[in-house]
Structures are given as C-alpha cells and as structure tokens.
Amino acid sequence: MNLEEKQISSNTLFEGSFLNIHQDQILLPNGNQTQRVVVRHSGATCVLAVTDDERVVLVRQWRYAAGRALLEVPAGKLDAGEDPAECALRELAEETPYVAERVEYILKFYTAPGFCDEVIHLYRAVNIRPNSTLSPDQDEFVETVLLNREQARAAVENGEICDGKTLIALQYWFNE
Template sequence: MDLTETQLNSEPLIEGSFLNIYRDTIRLPNGHESGRIVVRHPGAACVLAVTGEDEVVLVRQWRYAVGKPLLELPAGKLDAGEDPAQCALRELAEETPYTAERVVLLHTFYTAPGFCDENMYLYRAEGVRADSMLSTDEDEFTETVLLSREAVKTALKNNEIADAKTLVGLQHWLLADT
C-alpha cells in the first residue's frame, strides 16, 4: 500500500529565528486533498555523558511550554551548517561543568513526527571530565544533576523524568549492561 502524502502547496504562517510553521495542502494516498500544519526545525543533538563514577550528567531547566522544570540530557538545536557531533560536545560544555573528548552516535529519531520534522541526534560522550570553561546562553539557566543507575531507575519509576530525548538516552544507558 502506498502511504505517501504529496505536498501541493505550502503557506508560511510564522517564520521565526529557528522555527518555521507552515500550512500545507497535501494529496492523500486516496487522491483527496487535506491540510497539515507543519513545524520545520533545524534539528538538534543531545548527549549521554556518564562520569567516571558511573553517574549520568543531566540538567534541570525551566521549560516554559509545560510550565515546570524538567530533568534532561544536555541538548540543543543545530546552528546552520553545524555538525551534530560538534553540537553535542558544545551543548555538554555550555550547559554543564563537563566536556568530552569525543562523542559516538547512538541513534537518531524524530521528536514529534505528527507535526514537526525535528530530527534528534543522540550521542554517547567518551572521555568525560569536569573541566568546561563555557557557560550557558544568556537566556538559559540550568542546574547540573548527577544520578547513579539506581537513582535513574527510581526517578523513572516515580515519573520524575518526562522528557522524550532523555527517556530514549537513559534507556540506552540502562540497557547497555543487559
């Protein structure tokens, strides 16, 4: 069965600094026309960094859209033309006191494919050390949180971690030993 939806027209609704929202007219697989609202996003990278003491590096930051702070893997949007691996290294160093020698791609996934084309790159950091000299952007405030595997399992059980990229990354970490 061909499930392809074909774009017939695209009208910009909002063109922001990095997000653009469009109203598209599409042709459905059955030949009928329909509409879609689509958020276009440049992509993002997140990083699973684990210290020498086997603690995962997380950040707590206020998320205005949900009205509360969330516990998350360090992450951020890709700058124009930026390599996702470099973005992951940069975000780790900006949002936490940690850096990494290198990162290894674990997985890519869409964050909200029902309405957004954001592709997230999940990296595992290697050579993690507490020596960052960078700081967060002037409009970004984060608190670094280190959690052991047992503390992560407890936080997951208690629904204290609700961010999708973090859930994906932590599952990679927790399942690595099984």
C-alpha cells in the first residue's frame, strides 16, 4: 500500500532561532489534497551518562512549556552542520560537571512525528569524570542530579521523570 504524502507547496508561518513552522499543501496517496502544519527543527542529541558507581547523570531544569522543573538526561540542539556525537559531548560538559572520553551511538528517534521533524540522537557517554570547564548557556539554569537505578525507577513511577528522551535513555539503561 502506498502511504506517501507528497508536498505540493510550502508557506513559512514562523521563523525562529531554533525552529520554523510551515504550512504545506500536500497530495495524499488517494489523489486528494490537504494541508499539514509542520514544525521544522535542526535536531538534537541526548546523553546517557553513568558514573563508575552506577548513578545516572541527570539535570533538573525549568521547562517553561511544561510549567515545571523536569529531571532529564543532558541534551541540546544541534548547531548547523554539527556532528551529533560532538554535540553530545558538548552538552554533557555544558550542563553538568562531567566530561566523557567519547560517546557511543545508541539510536535516534522522532520526538513528535505527527507535527514535527525533530530527531534526537541518543548516545552513551564512556569513561565520564567530573572535570568540565564549560558552563550552561546564558539562558540555562540547571542542577545536576545523580540517581542509582532504584532511585531513577522511583522517579519515573512518581512522575518526577516524564520527559520522552529521558524515558527512552533510562529504558535502555534499565535493560542493560
């Protein structure tokens, strides 16, 4: 069965610093036309970093759209042309006191494919140590939180951790 929808035209509704919103006229597989509103995003990375004593490195930060502080794996937006692995290393060092020798690719996923093209690349940090000299962006206020597996599971169960990328990263860690 052919499921492909083809773009006929596109109108930019909004251009922002990290996303653009388009309204596209599309051709459906049955020949009919309709419109789709699409949020275009450059993509991001997130990092599963675990200390030698088996505690996951998380950051607590205020998320304005959610109206609350969330507990998340370190993550951030890809700069234009940036390698996702380099972004993962940078975000870990900017948002936490930790640096990694390297990162290993785990998987990539869409955050909200019904209306957004953002893809997040998940990496695992290898050989982390608290030695970062970088700082968060000027508009970022973060607190580093270390949790063992039991504490992380409890934080998921009680709703303290409810962010999609973090749930995916922790599920990977829980199943190791």
